[in-house]
C-alpha cells in the first residue's frame with residue numbers, strides 16, 4: 001500500500017506501517033553510518049550525551065558523494081544496514097523512531113524494533129542519483145571531520161522507501177523472497 | 185620495436201575513466217537492466233527496476249554518480265612487452281589518475297589508509313592494481329570501481345576435489361543466498377574455479393568485467409554459467425532483495441589449472457552498478 005508520512009515519526013504512526021508498504025517520507029531526517037555510530041556508541045558507553053536528540057527521529061544509513069555547485073548533495077543512496085546492528089538496539093531504546101538502509105538486520109535489531117514500536121525501511125540500493133533528487137537541503141550537524149561519514153540533517157520530500165521490518169516484527173526480506181523461490 | 189609511452193597518458197585516461205564509469209553504465213549492463221525490467225514477474229520488483237532505470241537516466245543527464253559508493257578503484261593493466269614507460273613510475277601514474285578522477289569528478293572518497301586505524305586518505309587512493317604482461321606494444325586499461333556492499337558478500341571456498349561440480353554449484357548458490365539484499369541485487373556473479381587461493385579470487389574479480397551475455401569458450405563452463413543463472417534467479421531474492429525473478433543478470437566463470445589436492449572457488453559478487461570500462465592505448 002502507498003502511504004505518505006512526515007518525519008520525525010511518532011510511535012503511533014510507526015505502528016500503522018506494515019511490512020511491504022511503499023512509503024513516501026517528507027520532513028527532516030539525519031544521516032549516520034559506521035564511523036558516526038561508533039562515536040555515538042562510545043559516548044553512550046561513557047555516559048555522555050549524543051550530539052543530536054534522536055527521539056522520534058529517522059536515521060538514514062548513508063554517506064553521500066560530494067555535491068556539485070548549486071546542489072544540496074551528491075549521490076545519496078543507502079548503505080548496508082547490518083554494519084550498524086551492533087549500535088542500533090541502544091539507539092532504539094533511547095527513542096530512535098526509524099532506520100533507513102538496505103539489507104538484512106540481526107535478531108537483536110528486530111527485537112528492539114518491535115519493543116520500541118519503531119520501523120526499518122529499505123531505500124533502493126544503488127539508486128543514489130534518483131534518491132538525491134528527493135533531498136532539498138543538507139547540513140552537517142556533527143562530526144564534520146568524518147567527511148562523508150559526518151552526521152547530516154536532511155530535508156526530504158516524498159523520499160521513497162519500503163517497510164521491511166514493521167513494529168510487529170514482520171520481515172519483508174523473508175516473506176517476499178519465499179513467494180518467488182523455486183529453488184529447494 | 186620498442187614503443188615509448190609517457191605515463192601521463194596513463195594518468196589522463198584513468199582519470200577520465202573513473203569519472204565516466206561512475207556516471208554511465210556500459211551498454212551491455214544497460215541493456216541487461218532494461219531486459220530485466222521487462223521480464224520481472226513481481227510488481228514490486230518491476231517497480232524497483234523501473235527506479236533503477238530512472239536512476240541511470242538521472243545519473244548520465246545530470247552528472248550525479250549512479251551510486252554514492254563510487255567504489256575502490258580496481259585497475260587491470262595488460263601491458264604489451266614492447267612498451268617502455270617514461271616520465272615516472274607506472275604505479276604513481278595510476279594512483280594520480282585515480283586521485284584526479286575522484287577529486288575533480290566529485291566522486292566519494294571511500295578509502296582508509298590503514299585497515300585498522302581507518303583514517304580516510306581523502307583522495308580515494310591507493311588503487312588496487314593488477315598488471316599482466318602480454319605480447320604487443322599497446323596497453324589495455326580496464327577500470328572497475330568496486331562498491332563494498334557487494335564486495336563484503338564475496339567468498340573464497342577451498343573445496344575438496346571430491347566435491348566436484350556439485351560442490352561448485354553449492355558454493356555459488358550459498359554465496360548468493362547469504363548476500364541477498366545486502367549486495368543490491370540484481371547482481372552480477374563473478375566466479376573463479378581452480379588455480380590457488382589468490383588466483384581464484386582474482387579470476388572471479390576479472391570475470392565481473394566480462395560483457396554481459398558473453399559466455400565462456402569452454403562448453404561445460406558455458407552450461408554451468410547458464411544453469412547457475414537460472415537457479416540463482418529461482419532463489420526469489422529479486423530486485424532490491426524484495427522478492428522477484430531477477431536476482432542476477434549474469435554468472436561469469438573463469439577457470440585455471442589447479443593442484444591435484446585442491447578445488448579453489450572464488451565468488452565475487454557485484455551489484456547492478458557493475459562498472460567496467462576498457463580503453464586501449
Ligand code: SF4
Nearest residue numbers: 126251331333368455
Ligand atoms: S553494493 Fe553497489 S549499488 Fe549497492 S551501495 Fe554499494 S556500490 Fe552502490
